[in-house]
Amino acid sequence: MSWSGCLPRRTSLSSALLEVESLTRRYGDLVAVDDLSFSMERGQIYGFIGPNGAGKTTTMRILATLDLPDGGEARVDGRSVLVDPRHARAQIGFMSDTFLPYSNLDVIEFLDFFARAYGLRGRRRIETVRSVTSFCGLLEFQHRPATGLSKGMGQRLHLAKTLVHDPKLLILDEPAAGLDPHARIEFRELLRELSSAGKGILISSHILSELSESCDGVVVIEQGKRRAAGTLAEIAKEVQAQRAVHVRHLGDDESVRRFFLTQPHVDAVDGTGGQVHFDFSGDEAALAALLARAVGAGIAILEFRQQETDLEEIFMRTTRGGLQ
Amino acid sequence: MSAEVALTRGERLLDRANAILVREIQQALSSRLFLATLSLAVAAILVIGLSVAAAGPEAGNRIGRAAFAGTLSALAVVAFLIVPFQAFLSTRAEVTAGTIEHLLLTHLTPGAIVRGKLLAALTQFLLFLSLFGPLLALTFLLRGVDIPTIAFFLLLAILGCLCATSVTVALGAASFSPRFRALPHLLATAGLGFLTLGLVVAMGELHRLVERAVRDGHVDEILSALSLPALLTLALSSMVASSFLSHPYENRSTRFRLLALLALAGGFLWVALTTPSHLASEVGPAYSAAAAGVLFLFVLFAVTEVETLSPRVRTLVPRSPLLALLAAPFLPGGGRGLVFAMLLSMLGMAGAHLYPLWVEGAVATVDGGRVALLLWLYVLLYGALGRLLRARLADSPQRTLLARALLPLLLAVGGTVPVVFDALFGPGVQRWHLGHLLNPIWTAVMIDGRRTPASLVALGLLAGLALLLAVPSMVQGIAEVLRAAKERRSRAR
Secondary structure, X not given: OOHHHHOOOOOOOOOXXXXXXXXXXXXXXXXXXXXXXXXXXXXOEEEEEXXXXXXXXXXXXXXXXXXXXXXXXXXXXXXXXXXXHHHHXXXXXXXXXXXXXXXXXXXXXXXXXXXXXXXXXXXXXXXXHHHHHHHOOOHHHOOOEHHHOOHHHHHHHHHHHHHOOOOOEEEEEOOOOOOOHHXXXXXXXXXXXXXXXXXXXXXXXXXXXXXXXXXXXEEEEEOXXXXXXXXXXXXXXXXXXXXXXXXXXXXXXXXXXXXXXOXXXXXXXXXXXXXXXXXXXXXXXXXXXXXXXXXXXXXXXEEEEEOOOOHHHHHHHHOOOOOO | OOOOOOOOHHHHHHOOOOHHHHHHHHHXXXXXXXXXXXXXXHHHHHHHHHHHHHHOHHHHHHHHHHHHHHHHHHHHHHHHHHHHHHHHHHHHHHHHHOHHHHHHOOOOOHHHHHHHHHHHHHHHHHHHHHHXXXXXXXXXXXXXXXXXXXXXXHHHHHHHHHHHHHXXXXXXXXXXXXXXXXXXXHHHHHHHHHHHXXXXXXXXXXXXXXXXXXXXXXXXXXXXXXXXXXXXXXXXXXHHHHHHHOOOOOOOOHHHHHHHHHHHHHHHHHHHHHOOHHHHHHHHHHHHHHHHHHHHHHHHHXXXXXXXXXXXXXXXXXXXXXXXXXXXXXXXXXXXXXXXXHXXXXXXXXXXXXXXXXXXXXXXXXXXXXXXXXXXXXXXXXXXXXXXXXXXXXOOHHHHXXXXXXXXXXXXXXXXXXXXXXXXXXXXOOOOOHHHOOOHHHHHHOOOOOOOOHHXXXXXXXXXXXXXXXXXXXXXXXXXXXXXXXXXXXXXX
């Protein structure tokens, strides 16, 4: 059974691939991860976002069995990472934020070493190394020294090393940090292929636009606590209790602003040059009624729209931005 | 996907080998250090070979002996300097770059990583040894040296190389803290440098000593007296290296405690095999007393551990209450560590008195038996004091370090202050009094062989009191293990 046997297809098992329950990790008085819970399914890409020092790396290290929690539980493929770390390691591919390959080894020797370390033997090892080298686009660099690659190629080598034992869950800590836009797009494509092959991917990044394009869901944490978790649509709905509305009109700015200020559910009205925006806390029917009242009041409206909630918006609304 | 992958004979041979061994050899063979060492080895061989040729046949066994010493010196540089230092640099690089974490995610355990490094060191040494092989054969042909001497030195060189490598791997693994990274480097550099220099300088004298031992038929005793401590160092430093590579929440205690017990019991066996049976009543207690001094280090570490079981160790506690109870003294935690110290001390005391009965059918000499008893009581006293001290400090690695530093300090202060006081304000340091009770050396020296000495009684009372005060900690430690066993049973249901 070769590594590439799982590409490209989507498995349809229903149980959660990763379940995190009340995970807690303390360093003395500091609570780095505080009662954190979330789950994700097979074939999903989940963004793991939070400010610096929010506890992302600590959580990822616990899931990868490199650290141990003081409380709580995490299960990969139904088995506890705490009780059965060997099983978890076989299911997890962890790509840390730092990576320094061995000197005096070329790319293929480096991957062959990790294949050996993961217990692959004989032809299976050689075929697997060849497959991951090819999948990660490293074939033409296979005889280059592993330490002599560019940042982008180095990250591909890191990913290849992470994939060598064909894990079900990939935990990627800031994999796109330091990559140029071209390398980032290529990297994102690789992740999409892996996701469509049924692998679950938990990825942390500060480049939120990157995540929003490739993630099925996100987990937002701050000061070790979960602020939001779920698919982008679910969270957007959750945080949109206060929706932002944008209005383009042909009237006088001051009178239009005054009109909206007097309306129910409207707050924080601002704008100039024929544009007004405000926060609206009512439901959809109330928003439709507001539009009708504005038209009825004689305001010539060119555009009346609710602003889309993107990942940055979610991040800003769910986190408090305090010092970590 | 091509299925046409054929393995070469070499690949088939290496297929099941330790991954670290394969990688270390690959890296070493393509490093500049290897090329430089190879060039120097070839140069040394040429110099020694040409010197032999230049001396001519009339020089006879004199030049043979000189060539042998020269060859051994060159091998000592490889075995005690180059190979261990390369292992140090490789481990240090893995630890500082964080590569070690990637290795721990694979099937490799910390133990397998250390074993791989030792095997790689052995392979490299054997590679260099094969280069020097013809030269060693030449020294034999020149009648400068006999086969048993060559075999003796080669065996010790292999053991020494492994031993030095295990120590440097432990030092490399200890380089995880950026603040203290310079210290292991300094220790490895200075230690290997001085060791190699000392061996090269003393090689001629060592050769003469070994020749004499071979001639007198004492080679077995010398070999075992050198190789047993070397094997113990090898095992201990490999365990230390594995511990540094493991997460603090992993079980890093059990193997050390088992090693201490095995070393104590194995030592009695070695004494029985290597000393005449009519000396058993003296040798047995003397060995037991010496073991108390060495094994105190294990007790110091055991009793100063953080008390609570880590989440990982809790999952490893046996489910059966009886097995959990039996395993408790070997599981991490200071209270359990003190129970282990009591077991170790009982074995040491029993060994000192039962060994002469078993081997010679006689009782231990009064002095020897009392000194052994006295030193094991000191192990218990300081073990209990260490536990009481650690229990008063917070649960953090820094406090553990503090306790481990304070206990030897207490021993030093308790030992020297009364001596200094007597010397300055008293009649001089001539007699033993209660003030010297914390000083094991002076108390052992001044012990009275004819009647039950007051020092032994006072020490017994003091150790008993300290142990009594530490009973809650021991009970708590064992109760925690039983609770963890119960948790595991209920989870399994």
